[in-house]
Amino acid sequence: MNIQLVNKNITDIKADVLIEFLTADELKAHEKFETLSQAGFKAEQDSLCFLHESGLLVCGVESKTGDNIRSVTALMIKTLKASNYTNSKISVINKDSVAGLVEGILLGGYEFNTYKSKPKEIKLQEIFLALNSLDFTEIETTFNEAIIIANATSFTRDIVNMAPQELHPESFAILAKTLADANNLECEILDEDALKTENMGAMLAVGRASIHQSQLIHLTYKPKNPKKIISLVGKGLTYDSGGLSLKVAASMVTMKMDKAGGCAVLGIMKAVSELKLDVEIHGFIGAVENMVGGDAYKPDDILIARSGTTIEVRNTDAEGRLVLADVLNYAQDKVKADYLFDFATLTGACVVAVGPFTTGVMGHSDELKNTLFKSASSAGELTATLPFNKHLKTFLKSEIADISNVSSKPYGGAITAGIFLDEFINKDMKDKWLHFDIAGSAYTETPWDCNVYGGTGAGVRMMSAYLKSLSL
Ligand code: BES
Ligand code: ZN
Ligand code: ZN
Secondary structure, eight states, X not given: OEEEEEOSOGGGSOOSEEEEEEXXXXXXXXXXGHHHHHTTOOOOTTOEEEEGGGTEEEEEOSSOOHHHHHHHHXXXXXXHHTSSOOEEEEEOOOGGGHHHHHHHHHHHTOOOOTTOSSOOOOOOOEEEEEOTTSOHXXXXXXXXXXXXXXXXXXXXXXXXXSOTTTSOHHHHHHHHHHHHHHHTOEEEEEOHHHHHHTXXXXXXXXXXXXXXXXXXXXXXXXXXXXXXXXXXXXXXXXXXXXXXXXXXXXXXXXXXGGGHHHHHHHHHHHHHHHHTOSEEEEEEEEEEEEOOSTTOOOTTOEEEOTTSOXXXXXOTTOOHHHHHHHHHHHHHHHOOOSEEEEEEOOOHHHHHHHOTTEEEEEESOXXXXXHHHHHHHHTTOEEEEOXXXXXXXXXXXXXXXXXXXXXXXXXXXXXXXXXXXXXXSOGGGGGGEEEEEOTTTTEESSOBTTBOSEEOOTTHHHHHHHHHHHHO
């Protein structure tokens, strides 16, 4: 399906269906909408009314903000795709609503059909966005950027949704290489031999029982005059069975999504390189599969991380932090970055704490947390900060090693995981690092906002907005 920006009045565009956004006040104020009221339509947010005879599809909005437009557009596009119409037209209200429209259409209309044997037939081919009297060049830039970001989000969703037998650590590395070739990125892959040379004892332990070799992927986007250097680290657990601390059957289903942090890093690199932002970006992904077997790492094992820190394993299902410990340490050694961000489906506790729609944000700098909160909000992503404190840190004490990989108490699990990661953040980076726990926000089994079943692409829109603000 194609979205086309048209520098014309809406009345001068021929299309099967006209899409209109309407508030309850507008509905009441205009007589021409009487049929809608008669039909029982109240123009409540996220309500739709399709008048087939007049080729009109009306979308209710509380007010015409980007968030509201995105939300109802995501519902509207599903209705339109299920119809027999081949094209439709929408008036662009203002510059601020352009991203909402594009995201509603592309992300709300996103489908993952790779594993369906019979392709679905969709008649809808074209959506025209009429500019009426708005300035074309100004809107065009916003529109093109929104398309790039939405496509990068869909790319992230596509790889999160891939089955674990197809997307495993080695194929993850190949996928990264393919993206690098297509988008002119540098790409370095460390296989298990290289990880051994790097003394990555924590990351290697997690992947030991897998038939697939763990891989550390390092992608670089280097523009000519970068304003800042940013390192992004992603948890890329292509499957998390829990290991010997095996998950119960019901909790294991969906654990292909434990690679969503790594997939977000790839999506962000794709967006940034296509937006041609003036920021140097390094993406590091720890691609590992957490499995069971005779060779599996065990509760009671002591691991030596790349940093030299010794870790007592008390639960093999707290594997993400072990992988991140080594990848974060490696990333800081390799690149002197202005900021370091990690993305990880790290804890079920984060979902309990902030709910399934919101990303948990942790770190030391309130200023950085505030900045990222604003970028996320402007991009339509939900975040909430979870505060570190010294008392929770005591829960990670180990009697026989430097640190335990799990908390001794069943409270504050998202924060104790964040505090564990903090152990591997160098002193000079403390205020320049943030940890994003996307355990809830990265995947959904019920549609919400512009998200549909499966990977959501959490992190991509938020980071693209932030990195864009750095490159201005
Ligand atoms: N990948 C999971 C976290 C997760 C849970 C992500 C639910 C998405 C949805 C992580 O590796 C894990 O298993 N964490 C454990 C930690 C515990 C053993 C301390 C958890 O959350 O139960
Ligand atoms: Zn786990
Ligand atoms: Zn995990």
